[in-house]
Amino acid sequence: MSALVQLAPEAGMAALALLFLIEALDFAKLGALRAWAAAAVAALALLALGQRGVLFGGCYSLDALSQFFKAAVAVGFCVVVAIGSRPREVEEAKQPDYFMLLAISSLGLMLLASATELVTMYLALELASLSLYAVAPLRAQSRPAAEAAVKYIMYGAMVTALSLYGLSLIMAAQHTTYVAELAAKPWSVAAAPLAVIGLALYLTGFLFKLALFPFHFWCPDVYQGVGNETAAFVSTLPKLGALAVLVRLVGAIGLDAQTADALAALAALSMTAGNFSALVQKDLKRLLGFSSVSHAGYAAMGLVAGGPDGLTSAAFYGVCYLLMNLAAFYVVCRVRQDGQNPTLSDLDGLYRTSPGMAFVLLAAAFSLVGLPPTAGFTGKFFLLSSLWGHGHDWLVIVAVLNTAIAIYYYLNMVRHAYTAEPAAEGASPVAGGLAPLLGASLAVCLLGVGLYPAPLLGLAQAAAKVVLP
Amino acid sequence: MDFLTMNTFGFPILSLLIFLPLAGAVVALMLPGENAVKVWSLIVTLAVAALSLPVWWGFDTTSHLYQFGEHAAWIPTLNINYTLGVDGISILLVMMTTLIMPLCVLGSWRYITTRVREFMICLLIMETSMLGVFMALDLVLFYVLWEAMLIPMYLLIAVWGGPRKTYASIKFFLYTLAGSVLLLVAIVALYISQGTFSIPALMGQNYSSTFQLYVFLAFFIAFAIKVPMFPFHTWLPAAHVEAPTAGSVILASVLLKMGTYGFLRFCLPITPAATVGLMPFLQWLSVAGILYGGFTALAQQDMKKLIAYSSVGHMGFVTLGIFALNQRGIEGAVLQMINHGVTTGALFFCVGMVYERSHSRELSAAAGLGRFMPIYVTYLTVFSLSSLAFPGTNSFVGEFLILAGAFFNNKIVAACAVPGAILAAAYMFRMLQRVIWGGTANPDQSKMFDLNWRETVTLAPLLVFVFWIGLAPEPFLKAIRPSITNLIAQTAYTAQNSLALTELMPR
Numbered sequence: 001m002s003a004l005v006q007l008a009p010e011a012g013m014a015a016l017a018l019l020f021l022i023e024a025l026d027f028a029k030l031g032a033l034r035a036w037a038a039a040a041v042a043a044l045a046l047l048a049l050g051q052r053g054v055l056f057g058g059c060y061s062l063d064a065l066s067q068f069f070k071a072a073v074a075v076g077f078c079v080v081v082a083i084g085s086r087p088r089e090v091e092e093a094k095q096p097d098y099f100m101l102l103a104i105s106s107l108g109l110m111l112l113a114s115a116t117e118l119v120t121m122y123l124a125l126e127l128a129s130l131s132l133y134a135v136a137p138l139r140a141q142s143r144p145a146a147e148a149a150v151k152y153i154m155y156g157a158m159v160t161a162l163s164l165y166g167l168s169l170i171m172a173a174q175h176t177t178y179v180a181e182l183a184a185k186p187w188s189v190a191a192a193p194l195a196v197i198g199l200a201l202y203l204t205g206f207l208f209k210l211a212l213f214p215f216h217f218w219c220p221d222v223y224q225g226v227g228n229e230t231a232a233f234v235s236t237l238p239k240l241g242a243l244a245v246l247v248r249l250v251g252a253i254g255l256d257a258q259t260a261d262a263l264a265a266l267a268a269l270s271m272t273a274g275n276f277s278a279l280v281q282k283d284l285k286r287l288l289g290f291s292s293v294s295h296a297g298y299a300a301m302g303l304v305a306g307g308p309d310g311l312t313s314a315a316f317y318g319v320c321y322l323l324m325n326l327a328a329f330y331v332v333c334r335v336r337q338d339g340q341n342p343t344l345s346d347l348d349g350l351y352r353t354s355p356g357m358a359f360v361l362l363a364a365a366f367s368l369v370g371l372p373p374t375a376g377f378t379g380k381f382f383l384l385s386s387l388w389g390h391g392h393d394w395l396v397i398v399a400v401l402n403t404a405i406a407i408y409y410y411l412n413m414v415r416h417a418y419t420a421e422p423a424a425e426g427a428s429p430v431a432g433g434l435a436p437l438l439g440a441s442l443a444v445c446l447l448g449v450g451l452y453p454a455p456l457l458g459l460a461q462a463a464a465k466v467v468l469p
Numbered sequence: 470m471d472f473l474t475m476n477t478f479g480f481p482i483l484s485l486l487i488f489l490p491l492a493g494a495v496v497a498l499m500l501p502g503e504n505a506v507k508v509w510s511l512i513v514t515l516a517v518a519a520l521s522l523p524v525w526w527g528f529d530t531t532s533h534l535y536q537f538g539e540h541a542a543w544i545p546t547l548n549i550n551y552t553l554g555v556d557g558i559s560i561l562l563v564m565m566t567t568l569i570m571p572l573c574v575l576g577s578w579r580y581i582t583t584r585v586r587e588f589m590i591c592l593l594i595m596e597t598s599m600l601g602v603f604m605a606l607d608l609v610l611f612y613v614l615w616e617a618m619l620i621p622m623y624l625l626i627a628v629w630g631g632p633r634k635t636y637a638s639i640k641f642f643l644y645t646l647a648g649s650v651l652l653l654v655a656i657v658a659l660y661i662s663q664g665t666f667s668i669p670a671l672m673g674q675n676y677s678s679t680f681q682l683y684v685f686l687a688f689f690i691a692f693a694i695k696v697p698m699f700p701f702h703t704w705l706p707a708a709h710v711e712a713p714t715a716g717s718v719i720l721a722s723v724l725l726k727m728g729t730y731g732f733l734r735f736c737l738p739i740t741p742a743a744t745v746g747l748m749p750f751l752q753w754l755s756v757a758g759i760l761y762g763g764f765t766a767l768a769q770q771d772m773k774k775l776i777a778y779s780s781v782g783h784m785g786f787v788t789l790g791i792f793a794l795n796q797r798g799i800e801g802a803v804l805q806m807i808n809h810g811v812t813t814g815a816l817f818f819c820v821g822m823v824y825e826r827s828h829s830r831e832l833s834a835a836a837g838l839g840r841f842m843p844i845y846v847t848y849l850t851v852f853s854l855s856s857l858a859f860p861g862t863n864s865f866v867g868e869f870l871i872l873a874g875a876f877f878n879n880k881i882v883a884a885c886a887v888p889g890a891i892l893a894a895a896y897m898f899r900m901l902q903r904v905i906w907g908g909t910a911n912p913d914q915s916k917m918f919d920l921n922w923r924e925t926v927t928l929a930p931l932l933v934f935v936f937w938i939g940l941a942p943e944p945f946l947k948a949i950r951p952s953i954t955n956l957i958a959q960t961a962y963t964a965q966n967s968l969a970l971t972e973l974m975p976r
Binding site for chain 2: 362366369371372373377381382384385388389396397400401403404407408411414415418419452453454457458461
């Protein structure tokens, strides 16, 4: 029984998936209650922030890191459901299945955050991924959505296979799959070449989820193809799960100099390629897709830095990224009434038609740039501080120069919303019910974390501390 | 905390100054009607101005310490604090900011006709971040406020600007942001090296000369763009021309000062060796700015552009004074920052007033106004004379001190800067001649009406300061003197012949 209390967030998410299944079987009608049910699970996860323990023979641990990311995933899921509790692009009859799959995927991500054994991690990752593959094409009569789903599956399957191959190499070289035991083994190229290669391949699976260059090619295509609400999920939560694993593995095992250099190079390429590609995008979701590639590069800076500060800032940045991307997608999901992909020019005159939403977009865009006083700034600032002086100073310079590139396309969003005239009369964005409240609280969170980051930073610090040997 | 004299007012007066406008902005969100918002913004900015008076009266002019200090932990794990204080370098800038803001509200009374509420909210947020920048004694706090200003300023230009507002606002934003990204790296590097973000604690540390050079360059790019120093000035004319009057005034009076303030607050005391090493280049860049600004202003047909380029020249004088690195030069530079704020702010108001009437900023369209707008041209004449540093006006004192300081440091550089003063006379008289008398083919100006009481009141305080500083600069110089003496001691620079010469000139 005590284990069930400890696993309340996971149990809650699983129950939620069951609830959606019941709804899918036409036994109940949830409708707008969906968001409230997700909120209950988020509350459970927040209450469970302090849970500690090791379960299932050491495969599964509840620690500051796992509870931190679990809470972030649960809150993120709740916001995604609230953003589109009745997504317009999914046929009414398929909506319960749609949410069931998203809930299962979130459950996988929550398990991923707690997994401390490589096979468990792998299974959790598969649980999270496979349900997402199924969600991707659920956009009514949309060929691009189907195409995106195929791309997602193909890329995903290939990378997962690589990951599995890496796992086998690690097992062969180190004779264990428990993270705690792996941490005690030698991890230099000279002492355990096979294991280092294996780990690199294994991590590929998670870098793919994070959409770090060069594993990012799926990212803009999938964002563009899938429905707006689905993209809100795909762009945020899986990255958190991947980040949780990366923080745990990098913390426990550490990166040797060569791997750190390689990751630093990937991070630099990721930011630069992401930002330059985003400069020319017209489709908002595609733009945000490339933007998330560059943000993967920023988050990787924390991993390159390693140590308590680096891992803290990576975990912290993960949550900042969740908040700002959800805020951006809050607008993306609302700006078009017909549920089609919004373009930059769809934002024209948003300020006139819906000042509140324009403000949310403003906060999200400037947070994504990394301008104070928003969460994006504090997140990036902690990353830069943790990385400076650890032999990768050049990466810090590349990162700040990228800010200067990125400002152009984020500012473009703001410019369209604030200074352009509305294209057509009467095309006011959809809002109603508690939606404005959701947008406002996202914007307030962005500003709040930007101005007073100490509490969240404290949680992230505790999370980073547990994984370090 | 030995650099800080704590606040003894019994209430946090500096925090109040910073956050009062922000609170006012929040209230303005909820007020009904645009007139109520205008009146409310005027009340708030006036209240801030009134509240800043005790700071001036209570300021200890014999101390170089940071006064009215406040200190609270902000992000303890990284040793980031909320530290505020004003010293001789910042006190006048704070006072000028609180003076300018009510005038900006008054000056926008009729000019802004759309989205008045949002406009006023932007102005109030600007005031919060501008005052914060001048008072912050923690690098992170400084950076947060420094960057936070970009967003409302961008909106001021992009939403309420002229026909090319999109181009101008994006150029402004990109330039300023690109300049300050490396500033962030320098801040991080300083933190890693000393373990603190406290600005005074970072001064006078024993940094290696290469480290100083890199930090200096990172600071320099950010501040030189803000000033703007030649050749980083190209965003300025665009932004000035397209911004609404209040935006131009804030930009000219306060924002440009942040660059020179940054030089004084960071470059000189934190990286003295690099400053001294690069001094000749910085002086020549200043001279280039003075001459370039002057010649370009001479050729302008658009009055706002003319004043914008004259700003490049005037700010060249300020940086010349700063990098003369002696008491006179820097005193003159600080005073000239205030003078430029007063004079150029007033000139932008003047141009805005004509624009409200004729919807043109062209010199040719404003020709021959003297007959029909006597009060207006009187104001314009005084401010123009002040701008060209006519004796008896404020800029004369500033430019004289700067040139005196520059001559002590480097005679050739100073001699090259002198033509800048003549150029200023040339372009200002050219403008005055056109506007007051014009030629034989003046446009019909009989429809133009003279300034109303609101406009007269807007310009009056600035006129007072033109003559006050011009005729009795000592109260202002007295306040800044100890801090500058201390600053020069921190740079540990003495020119070969400056001491002997300064003794020849009694105070």
